[in-house]
Amino acid sequence: MISLSLKKIAKIINGNLYGSDLIINHIVIDTKKVVPDCLFIALIGKKFDAHIFIKDAISQGCSAVITQKKIKYCISYIVVKNTSMALGQIASWIRKITNAKILAITGSCGKTSVKEMTASILAQNGKTISTTGNLNNNIGVPITLLKLTLEHQYGVIELGANQPGEIFYTSNISQPEVVLINNIYYAHLKGFKSLIGVSNAKSEIFSGLKNHGTVVINLDSHHLSSWKKKIQKKNILYFSIKKKNSVTFFLVILKFIDMVLLLQYIHPLEQ
CATH class of the missing domain: 3.40.1190.10 (Mur-like, catalytic domain)
Structure with a gap:
């Protein structure tokens, strides 16, 4: 993946950044694939809501989160209207450059x-x-x-x-x-x-x-x-x-x- 700052990601997905700016080198949507200093995107599907796994992602070492609502954890995060669309917007931006x-x-x-x-x-x-x-x-x-x-x-x-x-x-x-x-x-x-x-x-x-x-x-x-x-x-x-x-x-x-x-x-x- 191409490295991106949280500020840049927030701009790409039209989100609001809370907390410190960081450099992101890895993005995951599954807590089983969390690696240190990655960005976790909490997707919402027909049968699941990954927001309930944010705590697990943080405990396993992720450094930031993309979410559809404000969170109370001491971590940098970006709030968007739709996390699935945010995933696509980041991927589209990377593809274009x-x-x-x-x-x-x-x-x-x-x-x-x-x-x-x-x-x-x-x-x-x-x-x-x-x-x-x-x-x-x-x-x-x-x-x-x-x-x-x-x-x-x-x-x-x-x-x-x-x-x-x-x-x-x-x-x-x-x-x-x-x-x-x-x-x-x-x-x-x-x-x-x-x-x-x-x-x-x-x-x-x-x-x-x-x-x-x-x-x-x-x-x-x-x-x-x-x-x-x-x-x-x-x-x-x-x-x-x-x-x-x-x-x-x-x-x-x-x-x-x-x-x-x-x-x-x-x-x-x-x-």
Whole structure:
């Protein structure tokens, strides 16, 4: 993580700082991962409120806290309206000041495997971070981005969702240069209602794509035509198992690691 002062963090998240200014080198949301001099963010979820663990975090050595209410402990802390949003704001700020190129991956299935393979390939060319396990939601993605440093060259971020709006949020935090939709299938229909709902949710990944970014799409995907308006001004590469002349995903990765001379003669398929 890039070191930040509490004053700087308070400015980033529009919070009120109480106590002394400190330099923060590590941020945690789990008391089991508290290390000396870290910043603990007390998140509130549907089934938990981490504010009840602030005392534990302090006793284990954290030096500051982000909270949604004033606390009586003798420690520096920042009060915000929403601690989950604060986590995302810090991660987004760190992402913006780094030079790392970010590839964001989503899809109904196989995205974790693709993420692992992609990160392994990129790691051969430069320092790379990627989401670990299935930490691909509105909490896991910011936690991954917090690990970025000025030395990182690449980041491979998996974006998952159970309902509409989640990928829109994580994509805009990640601000990727390249986005990949691996596939579209029937999944998480309780939140998405239909295959069209799944397609619309996955297409939210385009919202955070940087200007002049690249979209990588499985040409065999369902509802591909519904994405045309969202990607018409983007660089597009297609890959396919069924259709000839489409580029392979491995060539896409080569493009991502700046092997432009190899790929400049490969033209994406016209739809």
